[in-house]
Amino acid sequence: MAGSRKVRDPHRDVIANELRQAIIAGRYKSGERLLEEALAEEHGVSRVPVREALRRLETEGFVTLTPYRGATVSAGSFRDSFELMQVRRALETMAARLAAQQRGGDAADELATVVARGREAARSHQVTALPPLIMEFHELVARASGNQQLQLAIDRVLQRVSWGFELDLEERIDSAWTDHAAIAAAILNGSPIQAGYLMDEHIAKDEQIYRSQLDHPGE
Known part of the structure; x- marks a missing residue:
């Protein structure tokens, strides 16, 4: 049904793009933690689109998500x-x-x-x-x-x-x-x-x- 279709949050894409470019540029270093709360406050959004953005970056290899630790910048090799x-x-x-x-x-x-x-x-x-x-x-x-x-x-x-x-x-x-x-x-x-x-x-x-x-x- 059209009414039940999930709408993509544009905030997620904006946050993911900004974080990706910051990681590539070296503003976030390998192993550095990416705190959901701080990122949500920085972008003026809830933690939901931040969490979705971090998951997207994990699939791309830029971020590592670890239970009880959260998100960190991946270590390239x-x-x-x-x-x-x-x-x-x-x-x-x-x-x-x-x-x-x-x-x-x-x-x-x-x-x-x-x-x-x-x-x-x-x-x-x-x-x-x-x-x-x-x-x-x-x-x-x-x-x-x-x-x-x-x-x-x-x-x-x-x-x-x-x-x-x-x-x-x-x-x-x-x-x-x-x-x-x-x-x-x-x-x-x-x-x-x-x-x-x-x-x-x-x-x-x-x-x-x-x-x-x-x-x-x-x-």
């Missing part, structure tokens, strides 16, 4: 990061192929623009400008796929990958944007096989860095 990178590689390879089938779709112009901005930032060694540009590039490829469910899945994985561990950007500035330019060209030229292959090879380089951290921790 290289194992988690490596496994997420494997998932990301498969999803983004698919996205690149689908994006090429549509020659970038409605994201074509933005894709070309972000590559130009990224290459310029790399040439002028603007290291701090690169992480958001890298994220924007991969988000645009996901959007260009035209598959909304795939886009949502990639967005979740990218948020987890970007949290708690940064690749050595100094080491890969030039090669990363050379890769991005080649991937974008294959997409805009309508070459699905080439676009998928190039994306797979591109993310495999990042995956190898995570693997090396697993094989040689502390080095």
Whole structure:
């Protein structure tokens, strides 16, 4: 019956989004407690939407819920990061192929623009400008796929990958944007096989860095 349908509380989504971004930005540290009462007071709501937001973040891997202790910020690990990178590689390879089938779709112009901005930032060694540009590039490829469910899945994985561990950007500035330019060209030229292959090879380089951290921790 329509009258019995549960309506989603928009406060839950707002609180979850704000907490997620705060965790990614490092404003909440690994192991730090997230007190329902304090968060409810901060957002001017009851504890119900806060509790729902924390449960959602638990399913995403950002929060750990423990009986009698409550919510704490999860401790990331290289194992988690490596496994997420494997998932990301498969999803983004698919996205690149689908994006090429549509020659970038409605994201074509933005894709070309972000590559130009990224290459310029790399040439002028603007290291701090690169992480958001890298994220924007991969988000645009996901959007260009035209598959909304795939886009949502990639967005979740990218948020987890970007949290708690940064690749050595100094080491890969030039090669990363050379890769991005080649991937974008294959997409805009309508070459699905080439676009998928190039994306797979591109993310495999990042995956190898995570693997090396697993094989040689502390080095």
